[in-house]
Amino acid sequence: MTSAPAPPGSADPRADLRWGTTSALLADAARRIPAAEAVVEGDARLSYAGLDAAVTAAARAFIAAGLRTGDRAAVWGPNSTRWIIAALGLQRAGGVLVPLNTRFKGAEAAFILGKSRTRILCVETDFLGQDYPALLAAGAGGRGLERPYAGLPDLETVVAMDGPAEDGIVPWDLFLADGERVTAAEAAERAAGLGPGDLSDMMFTSGTTGRPKGAMCTHGQTLRAYAVWSNVVGLREGDRYLVVNPFFHGFGYKAGWLASLLTGATVLPARTLDVPRVLETVRRERVTVLPGTPTLYQTMLEHPAFSADGVASLRLSVTGAANVPPALLRRIKDELGFEHVVQGYGLTESCGIVAMCRYDDSLETVSSTVGRPLPGLEVAVVDASGAPVPAGTEGELLVRGYAVMKGYFGEDAETAAAVDADGWLHTGDIGAVDGAGRIRVTDRIKDMFIVGGFNAYPAEIERILSRHPDVAQAAVVGVPDERMGEVGAAFVVPRRGRTVDPAGIIAWSRAEMANYKVPRHVHVVPELPTNAAGKVAKTVLRERLAEEGLGGG
Template identity: 45%
Template sequence: MTHAAQAMTLPAVIEAAVARYADNIAIQDGNTQWSFRQLAEQANFAARAVMAAGVDKGDRVAIWAPNVVEWIVAAIGLQQAGAILVPLNTRLQGSEAADIIDRSGAKLLFTYPQLEKGAVLDLLAQQSLPQLQQIVLLQGDDARATSWGQFLESGETVTAERASARAASISAEDPMDMLFTSGTTGKPKGVLCNHGQNIRVFEQWAATVGLRSDDNYLIINPFFHSFGYKAGWLACLLTGAKILPVLAFDKDKVLAQIAADQVTMLPGAPSLYEMILAHPQRQDYDISSLRLGVTGAAAVPVQLVKDMREQLGFEVVVTAYGLTESCGVVTICRPDDDPETISKTSGRAIDGVEVKCADPATGVEVARGAEGEIWVRGYNVMQGYFDMPEATREAIDSDGWMRTGDIGVMDARGYLTITDRLKDMYIMNGENVYPAEIEKVIYGVEGVAQVAVIGVDKPPQGEVGMAFVVRQPGSDVDEEAIKQACAAQLARYKCPYFVEFIAALPLNASGKVVKPELKKRVAARAAT
């Protein structure tokens, strides 16, 4: 257990980190290099500015930006001011981002000049955001928003004493963040997690993987994900590890940075390690510093685990399983597990958490080795979905068990293998994709009578979307029209990779699409 085990709010974690690691480098990005003391000072300025902006305890503040230093400072600042962090996926369209900003009731938005879909202020210009009071650009200048420098200066109107009192008023039970996860209905749900549970989960996670104060942690995973935020920079604050944020993934730059910054911790999806292993100039880079690898979110071949250890030199390789509703972690392998266990399972429950494979109808645990829905109970289970009491009741029963919607098998040792999903969700490049959202867009295309979207296997992405479309009589709607409609309204990772036109969708007696039949059709074709 690390020093911060008793520090169950983020302000207390920062205080403990400064006390223990004061002048160690906390974060390094380009020309910016701050110690833990300096990072805390920057976050205090940000907290005062957040308060000066009229943000009260419990208010929501959104961040829509890539992995930059200011993201972390803004996040710590707003959390020290008692606000709830709402991170937004950088790949969203303006309308998708506006929906989350509006439904979360965010008063303040921190953002970045340019994201995947274009200039942010242009993307939001046509959107109705009645509750949003201020937009702050973390980098750059634009007359339509407050610059980061101006924002920090505004904090001078709030005394350090007032900011300290606000931070001290936060308890472990207060909400710390609200990450949005799309529901199977296609409507994103805001998942509320509190300070105490987030900190306890990532104390456990960091202790299990063996993250230390002498680690240099290259954070490629986006900060808007639990993986880049909680298992990323929050874990570094808890252990004293050095944060090295990556703005955009480039395999040559990553290899060069591993060598230059003596990177020891490199988590990511299996495709990350496969790219490094396959790199033709890999031998030209000194990657001997690599020590810890944490992967998941896709199948992990046994050979990859062996290659990571033998060819890339990782001492520790583990896989894990979690979901937004569990603060990000449910199960994890242990460093001394054999390659087969690490490859074929997602580990066993983190300490203090119960996991079972249950009959979805009764909640009764099935026999070990049999498939069941994965249910979780413990301190990692979310407080609930924001403003959605009914959805919360559907997810968490009266005994505190949370249904994950995932199907798995547990062995005699308690190790879990994920076999399928009750929900239709599939995972592309580590991103959760919900077909209902895509189907809604395609259904709106003129000439479309019916549509069903499934995930199909396609390395290296893991899974990609395949849309089965039934045309209206006399319609000549084509693949291009479908793909253009999706590109205009959806983030790129949600757009279907394949489009197939069919005469009729397979339906059951109640008229619902039988998606397993579509999956069988694709599998049979792949086999031939």
């Protein structure tokens, strides 16, 4: 399988062989383009040489704190330059990165830290009014100042990346100062001992089907996958990449700042999804690359501060957090002015990526598929018995190849259930592959609901609803129904200046889709709730329906 030609200056598609580790990647970039801007955050600008030096200082600090090769270290905080330095520093020291969701409560964070047996936690102590260490202490069974994290016996050091550092928490500056006990030569020796087969990160699943599980990926897997990804989407040296997707998610981490370093682009971290600030940053910094969720683009287009002149620098859009309605893709292309709009598909267990549209694919292709598998990856479609189905027929998507995780940490049985003896990862996603190898993802198996014996897929219904001239966004969930078993409930956000009538939406739907797909309940809302990864939080919608006596789907 071939990809679109790589644009000049893009990443080496066999980055696992060229660099081997994220540490070697950064060191090489610092030699090749030392003065180029690596990270820009507000008025602070860090060159590639400066980033490499900062990462070495952090690596020395992690080694001084007792981090051994293979130990886990976590980062908990919003997108920032220091987040990148901490992540690359612990990886240069041989550690395994465990990113924590910024919306976690204390017990949720404690579960991840305990499960991964994390030894060092780097945390921003005050973000959006949240005191993360205090939350963690409450969630980890803290017992006073002497044992604030009593339920986490492996957690030895908590470092404040930013914000106030109270008793028992090491300020970042002191953490780095202690690292001066370790020489740069010792840090270089530790980094040189690492290879592409060593673990780089442990990304935990969302937990929607049970307790979160830690998917283990190596340096080589990650470098190869995102060098190929960068070539496929057309990311290139000199691009200015505004990363609004959270760093704790693969979209913001691997397809965000890491892909930028692979290609020699500039990373601009966005701490929060603040649309006016995004629009201002795009204008001021002449941003060329702005991946994001459909929610982000929709909000930008509807915002009063939006102007075509202000986003004239934008070149590349990558979206993949949800199925993107064709009508919205056309607006992204025409009104935001992107030269290239692509979308893709991935999951935590495959280093976050499986398939991508190519940067020169037609809008028709992008609107109807998530593209083809990355070169070197295989995708199969099987029925409920595990038998392959013909091209164009829906079934469960399976993935095999270099991006598939090494397994779930400490979960042999769960690993065996997810990755079979032939190396196929069972995704739990429903889709089809056409004769050209392009993938169409229909829905998650768990999100499907059954209306009078017919399978209804929310993503498909949402795509149809998005065609309504008054609808900006739509989300659909299944709810119990005495006669049909389940029916659809739709939440719709009106387009700016438009009014939506629920009865009118239902009548329109009856003319546009099969009767079993038609939502029986329509709720007009000013916005859809989203999680920190930008995906619509359907659990919140189900809870609202339950409160109204409609139950959950």
